């Protein structure tokens with residue numbers, strides 16, 4: 210598999226603080242890759258290091274096959290977390306300017322910018338100054354400026370924040386369309402639903418370390434399904450078949466699906482005449498997996514710190 214990005218043992222230290230703390234990462238070319246993690250986890254620092262905006266203190270990274278990521282800047286579109294545009298520049302000129310910075314002839318970038326604004330439903334605002342646009346509109350202009358030069362790799366830091374539901378859906382469509390062309394798209398987000406809908410693979414970062422890297426389905430499989438059962442009877446020998454973590458609410462029983470699966474339990478319920486009224490098995494979503502994985506990593510680190518303090 211060809212990788213758009215490869216990182217080995219990446220470390221970035223700010224004033225003794227390890228914001229990125231030994232990251233290994235492979236991002237397959239042509240994939241949509243989500244980077245999830247709580248505030249301060251190191252997502253932005255990692256992206257900036259991968260792109261060559263800042264240099265790592267330790268480790269190596271390669272971007273589109275190059276050890277000098279900045280040399281690939283014409284092939285990369287980067288939407289930084291802090292949005293910033295010249296307030297008195299017109300929308301279409303902003304896009305042309307951003308395209309020119311990445312090697313496009315100004316006129317071609319302006320024509321394409323106008324076309325892309327039209328496609329985004331913002332054609333009417335092409336000649337307005339940035340300060341005359343709403344925040345979400347300005348963000349769309351910046352996003353178009355990020356991809357106007359047809360990059361091979363698009364890196365979006367929190368691209369969904371500040372967009373309304375309609376524009377979020379448009380952005381999702383744009384990301385999918387780019388991936389269909391073979392472009393690699395990497396984005397960071399707090400909104401797990403976007404990653405769940407868009408990505409095949411994700412990395413979860415907590416405290417500068419990768420606590421999970423792999424398929425979304427694998428992240429989900431880390432958590433066992435939840436069973437919700439309603440019975441007519443409230444007591445009987447079948448209760449011995451319910452797992453230890455069972456929570457009772459009236460005639461409802463909630464518990465984690467045991468390793469042995471649902472069948473032995475069903476047999477016990479039927480033989481014990483529990484009177485099954487309803488039974489559902491709920492697969493956990495990525496959100497629950499995220500909380501469990503990021504939480505586990507933070508908890509493990511706290512245990513280490515406490516152990517050190519006790520020594």
Ligand SMILES: Nc1ncnc2c1ncn2[C@@H]1O[C@H](COP(=O)(O)OP(=O)(O)OP(=O)(O)O)[C@@H](O)[C@H]1O
Nearest residue numbers: 223224228246247248249250251252253254255290
């Ligand atoms: N230029 C800097 N100087 C000093 N510390 C920094 C700098 N940039 C980031 N940090 C620190 O590094 C850590 C990681 O920050 P980073 O911005 O990478 O997190 P993040 O995962 O992107 O968070 P968020 O979800 O809030 O955007 C934080 O503790 C932050 O204070």
Ligand SMILES: [Mg+2]
Nearest residue numbers: 252253254290
């Ligand atoms: Mg960030």
